[in-house]
Amino acid sequence: MRRYIAIWFRHLKTDWMIRRQPELKDIPFVMAAPEHGRMVIKAANAAAQEKGIDVNMVVADCRAILPTLQVLDDKPELTEKLLNALAEWCLRYTPVVAVDIPDGLILDVSGCPHLWGGEPSYLKDIIAKLSGFGYDVRVAIADTIGTAWAVSRYGKVSQIVERYGQLEALHPLPPAALRLDTSVLERLNKLGLYQIKDFIKMPRKALRRRFGDVLLKRLDQALGQEYEAIHPIQPIEPYQERLPSLEPIRTATGIEIALKQLLEKLCLRLAKEEKGLRKCVFKCYRIDGAVKQIETGTSRPSRNANHLFKLFEQKIATIEPALGIEVFTIDAPVVEDISAVQDALWNFSEGGNGTAIGELLDRIAGKLGMNSIHRYLPDEHYWPERSVKLATSLLEQPLISWRTDLPRPVHLLPAPEIIEVTVPMPDYPPMLFRYKGELHNVSKADGPERIEQEWWLQHGLYRDYYCIEDEKGARYWVFRSGSYKQGDPQWFIHGFFA
Amino acid sequence: MQRPKKVSGLRLNTGLWEMEKAFPGQAFPLGAVHEFISHAKEDAAATNGFIAALISQLVNKGTTLWVSNKRTIFPPALNAFGIEPERIIFIDLWRQKDVLWAIEEALKCDAVSTVIGELSELSFTESRRLQLAVEQSRVTGFIHRYNPKIENVTACVSRWNIKPIISETYGIPGTGFPRWNVQLLKVRNGKPGSWQIECSAGQFRYINRQAFTDTEIQKRKAG
Known part of the structure; x- marks a missing residue:
């Protein structure tokens, strides 16, 4: 069974300002930012709140209530920075701490409080330390995040919710303790449901119809019937x-x-x-x-x-x-x-020692770079250069089968090289060709195999491939780029057959 | 230097009895390093084709590494020699030193079944290191030396030279199956020889010149 602590910083930003400028301590002040052409209050300290000044009010109205009100510029990125710093500080209490924007922290303290001598002294320590920094905090501990959150914000009785005591703890709290949208809260208020106990026993069907799934989800989370995940600031137990x-x-x-x-x-x-x-x-x-x-x-x-x-x-x-x-x-x-x-995959090697292969490749990659290791899979292209693709992992299997119906050379040149040819007639294979200064008489030829450009990838001329064998028995893969109708086409050698 | 031992349970069935007689124990030596030498580009392609056909049985039993600098092998073509191209791991390097290091590391790893190394120079000392590595691990290595400066003595178990020869089409237009003149120049404890071999669908076959006399071809044409 898990235990969670919710910490609520009631005046996070203003407390921080007071820490920086202690002279502000007893003066009512607010932090405001422009919104729709007027200054709106984003944070107010305790002294200002006593005078009835609260968040989301317009500065001009507040000046009417309290002419001596100090207005400071709001720092919007401050909240997250502060909470992250505080969360990191809280790692001394438990390894799992999450930030709860805009004004709280959630601690997963399962199995931790006994190290401080029980839950009461654990909470006392947290509150004492944080108050010592000047933060006004409210803390609650419960079996679920939802209940801990609710009790920390709205609880009036005890900050410790006993095991399985979520239901009793929630009963007297207002619906706002369930972390609901204002629209849902307004509807509940309109219907006279001022406390959670007013509607918690109602049939789920009726609640869903009137208030949507969110209410039920929040209720389940608070009662522990649905799991709620938190994002710890430090991943659990780094290796x-x-x-x-x-x-x-x-x-x-x-x-x-x-x-x-x-x-x-x-x-x-x-x-x-x-x-x-x-x-x-x-x-x-x-x-x-x-x-x-x-x-x-x-x-x-x-x-x-x-x-x-x-x-x-x-x-x-x-x-x-x-x-x-x-x-x-x-x-x-x-x-x-x-x-x-x-x-x-590696079981095809006798004895199934694929780990040894993986380790060998790691050694090679470590010394000579990962991009020296290649494995090829067939790709759905006719264009020879694109007919293979690199496998992204050693375990990837081909999605399509390799084509075996057409002859492909065992050696493919990285780029086709120009050859001079003599051709008896257009659309015929060459009679002889010159490659690297050496003359080859063609004795046998096969083809043509026409491969068109993939126009959606690249424009250009098609290729007519011929397999040819010279009088010595050497076999080549040559192609004509384009046709004789369009002028004088160029011939290339592209590969060698075995 | 140890005599090449037979790898337990594995025997390369080349289908070429006459050629196998040249080897010690009438079996193609596995767990050893073989050396192939080629000079022209055409010969290099033929050599790689021959190696591919030779190892097709081994590839499907274990992992094969193809280590080379300036590799030109086109993976889809290996299908014609009975190899599934995705089973081969290619290691492409630039420097001769790195190629040798990678080949040696691969030969030391007993989970690998075959290593093919393409490079040009191989000194006696380097080949000795490779030979010592396979004596421990029983991996079979094929070193393909393309255009070496000198054909120096190496510690490899054999030296081969493969050249393409004119294919036979039996009167049908086009080119025929690949045919090679396979020369076994050196073999330790064996008898060197030379054979003319055709390879179709990953299977070797001797070219028996007498079998295809002109009359035979006439008959086939008529038939």
Whole structure:
């Protein structure tokens, strides 16, 4: 069972302003921004709120209420920045902290409060620390995010909602505690449903018809019948290991030992969780403050420490230890599941050791670059240069079958090369041709195979391909670009048959 | 240097008994490095065609790496030699040094079944390294040297030279199936020889010149 804490910063921005300028503490002031040609209040401090000045009011009206009101410029990006900073600060309480725009934080504290000696002292600590910074906060803890949110904003009794106590806690609260749109709230208000207990027992069908799915969804989320996801600011448990060294490390051997230890720790953890890493970053923190890092990637998820070490081994020489390295860390920013299905393709190799192939390719890619490894799949084009495409992964299978009905040369020149030919008649294969200064007498010929330009990709002349064999038995693939009707067409050699 | 051992459970069935007699133990040596030399572009294409037809059985049993600098192989054509082109992983490099390194790494990996390396120069020391690598891993290597400066002695188990010869069309217009003059110039513990071979649909066949006398062709035409 999970436990969540919702923290509500009642005057987030103005509290921050007071922290920056303590002289503002007891003066009523607001932060305003222009909207539709008038200044509208975006945040008001406690002193201003006592005088009846609140958010979304127009500054001119408020000046009428309180002529001494101080108006400051609003900083729209401040909210998110502040909340992110506060969320990071809250990581000391739990590893899962999410920002709840515009004025709160959500903490997943499952299994944490007992470390502070129970929930009451846990909450007391949070409130004391945040109030110490000058923030006016309200906090509530409950089984669900929805209830914690509701109680933190509107609760009057207790900030701790007992296990399974969501229903009782929600009963006296106003519908606004369910995080609903103003339009739904207005409708509820119009019907005289001022408290959640007024409508929580109503048939779901009726509620859905009148207020839409949102109300039911929010109710379910608050009661814990529907799961609600949060986006933690720090992804849960990054795959990271660190190794501080007693004395600054300056030698390559020292770095290697550190790397091996870290990789073993990391791989042990990956093995436990049935995962493998795709990307790995090894960082060395030097005493002079500089950070040197090397990184490597794998073509398939891997958790083989020896293999990963080999990938790094070639790059260790690039680390400059200078005065020495005091801390080593290793991160695995990209981690994937290693499943049995992924090994399937490689099973055609006897013994099914596809991992070994993956590791071999990683080594090659690590030293010589990923773009040196190619695998080809058929593509739906007749144009010879486009008839193959690169496979994006080693596991990709061809979607269409390879064409086998037409002859294709075993060697294809990267670009067709011009040849001089003698042709007996138009539309006939050449009788003889000259390629690289050497004369070839054609004894056998096959063709033509006409390949038209794919006009939606490229304009130009079509090609008439001939397979020809010279008097020595060598076989060539030549083509005529265009026809004799359009003038003097050029002939090219494009490949060699076996 | 070790005698090439037979790879357990694997035997390359070339269908060419007469050629296989040239090898020690009457079997094509697997788990060894073979060397092919070609000088002209036409010969290079024929050599690659012959290699492709030779390894078609091995490709479908394991992974094949084709390491080369200045590669000209057109993958769809490999189908004609009985290979599914997507099963081959091509490694294209520029520098001779990198090609050699990649070939050696691939030959060391026992999950690979065949490695084809295209490069021009191969010194004795380098070939010795490759040979030592396959003695451990039992991978079969084919080194295709195109236009080498000198045909130096290497530690490879055999040296071949393939040249295209005039194809037979049996009177039908067009070109016939590829035909090669296969020369086994050197083979360790075997007898070098020379054969004329035709390859159709990934299968080898000897060209028996007597079988196709003029009368035979006349009969076929009439038939």
